Amino acid sequence: MRKSIYLLSAATLALAAASTSAMAAGKMTLYCSAQEDWCQLMARGFEDASGIKVNMTRKSSGETFAQIKAEEANPKGDVWWGGTGDPHLQAAEEDLTQPYMSSMRSQLHPWAIAQAESAGNKTIGIYSGALGYGYNSDLLAANNLPVPACWKDLLKPEYKGHVQMANPNSSGTAYTTLATMVQLFGEDGGFDFMKGLHKNINQYTKSGSAPIKAAGRGENTIGIVFMHDAVKQGVAGFPVVTVAPCEGTGYEIGSMSIVKGARNLDEAKQFYDWALSTDAQNLALEVNAFQVPSNKGSNTSDKAPDMSTITLIDYDFKTYGSSATRKGLLQKWDEEVSVLPQ
Numbered sequence: 001m002r003k004s005i006y007l008l009s010a011a012t013l014a015l016a017a018a019s020t021s022a023m024a025a026g027k028m029t030l031y032c033s034a035q036e037d038w039c040q041l042m043a044r045g046f047e048d049a050s051g052i053k054v055n056m057t058r059k060s061s062g063e064t065f066a067q068i069k070a071e072e073a074n075p076k077g078d079v080w081w082g083g084t085g086d087p088h089l090q091a092a093e094e095d096l097t098q099p100y101m102s103s104m105r106s107q108l109h110p111w112a113i114a115q116a117e118s119a120g121n122k123t124i125g126i127y128s129g130a131l132g133y134g135y136n137s138d139l140l141a142a143n144n145l146p147v148p149a150c151w152k153d154l155l156k157p158e159y160k161g162h163v164q165m166a167n168p169n170s171s172g173t174a175y176t177t178l179a180t181m182v183q184l185f186g187e188d189g190g191f192d193f194m195k196g197l198h199k200n201i202n203q204y205t206k207s208g209s210a211p212i213k214a215a216g217r218g219e220n221t222i223g224i225v226f227m228h229d230a231v232k233q234g235v236a237g238f239p240v241v242t243v244a245p246c247e248g249t250g251y252e253i254g255s256m257s258i259v260k261g262a263r264n265l266d267e268a269k270q271f272y273d274w275a276l277s278t279d280a281q282n283l284a285l286e287v288n289a290f291q292v293p294s295n296k297g298s299n300t301s302d303k304a305p306d307m308s309t310i311t312l313i314d315y316d317f318k319t320y321g322s323s324a325t326r327k328g329l330l331q332k333w334d335e336e337v338s339v340l341p342q
Contacts, residue, residue, distance in 0.1 A: 033083025061172030084172030089321025092122035104276035112294035127291035134230025164211035173208025180250030228290035
């Protein structure tokens, strides 16, 4: 009898362990730094395609980087999808993410592979988009403001209180703006630009797309954002005009990374492969996400900004995605720009 009870208990424990293992194998945690509706669509789309349950958290790329850094000793996330590439590169450098060679790589544009190779294959490009700004044409006319065409136009005193951008500490969009100005005008000139712009800023938001959403609602006149975010507002019917600045501009390579120590590594790799597929990348069109996808076979909306017509700088992703450069620029912005009176 005692032996039978022992065997039954052992079998029960084994069954429970197997059940627990099966449950763990059917879930993953996704940190998402793209727009909310796109994040939700990616999470639900992968669930439908794989049967794997996805717990998704949406935060801006700067916030997500900070969270992964804070959780380094006890990782909670499995995959970080979306957001500008710079913090993904910093995470790779700081050994917060791990390499993965997807079987989908042969289907990707060279710029997506270059992003991966610059980070020891700890991240990869999933989309690209140019930096610029948009303005509410109704508010511009109502305030009798000139139409801006260049970055330096935004420094004009008549725009005081009419410009909005995100905080570069929390937003990858805003960090790209800061890094772009330094590359366009040199470090001194770039910070002079940021100081001049600061005088006209009405609010530094947490999210990179928030300034143009506010412009669409009529709460702000000019929003510094990635151009595809401005296009989205115009397509939605708001009086938002998109501007590719005359001096030239930077751009992003939105990226994806697997968190080092991911608890659900097999599921993370499945998501990674799926997210690089044409089917997954074509989901962007369902939520009016107008970035250029990294899979060569994916569809790009005819409303997306035409990158070939935009003057793009030779954005140095490796330098400006490095931990030392990124920390240095953010510290300098905190100490020399954010503290200035407005």
